[in-house]
Amino acid sequence: MTVHVAVGVIVDAGHRVLLTRRPEHVHQGGLWEFPGGKVEAGETLATALARELQEELGITPLRVSPLLEISHDYGDKHVLLDVHMVWEFAGEPSALEGQPMAWVAAEALGEYDFPEANDPIVDAVAVLLHGQSARGAVQANE
Numbered sequence: 001m002t003v004h005v006a007v008g009v010i011v012d013a014g015h016r017v018l019l020t021r022r023p024e025h026v027h028q029g030g031l032w033e034f035p036g037g038k039v040e041a042g043e044t045l046a047t048a049l050a051r052e053l054q055e056e057l058g059i060t061p062l063r064v065s066p067l068l069e070i071s072h073d074y075g076d077k078h079v080l081l082d083v084h085m086v087w088e089f090a091g092e093p094s095a096l097e098g099q100p101m102a103w104v105a106a107e108a109l110g111e112y113d114f115p116e117a118n119d120p121i122v123d124a125v126a127v128l129l130h131g132q133s134a135r136g137a138v139q140a141n142e
Ligand SMILES: Nc1nc2c([nH]c(=O)n2[C@H]2C[C@H](O)[C@@H](COP(=O)(O)OP(=O)(O)OP(=O)(O)O)O2)c(=O)[nH]1
Pocket: 003, 005, 006, 007, 026, 027, 028, 032, 033, 034, 035, 036, 037, 038, 052, 077, 079, 081, 115, 116, 117, 118
């Protein structure tokens, strides 16, 4: 069974992105993530994203654009991550579920530990906001 997940890459005016850390005891626990959660029955992706960002951070997404979709099999669980950039939002994000939270510059994303499925997100965000991969630049002469 596939778990459909709405994921938001929240960007501030300084082009930093918002990360939260998953609790230790849950799937992929202890790792950093982009806020979001499961799409519930009958919800659209946009509704699910807005609900999750409200529940986890107390913000309302205002300007959203699709980034990518990732299908990933963890062995114990198959996820479909539907990832959207959130360029504008109403409210001030705060960690409503007590989770650690950090605003991180695009070029520093490589220093954080994410679930395996997130590698393409981290790369795409770094290229979009910073113009190069967060996981190391490739030498042109290699
Ligand atoms: N939100 C989020 N989930 C991710 C990311 N990367 C990744 O592999 N996942 C996986 C972990 C989980 O298996 C799934 C998200 O499910 P979840 O259990 O956190 O969903 P939820 O927020 O609705 O939580 P809950 O109400 O069920 O407790 O997606 C990511 O960057 N952000």
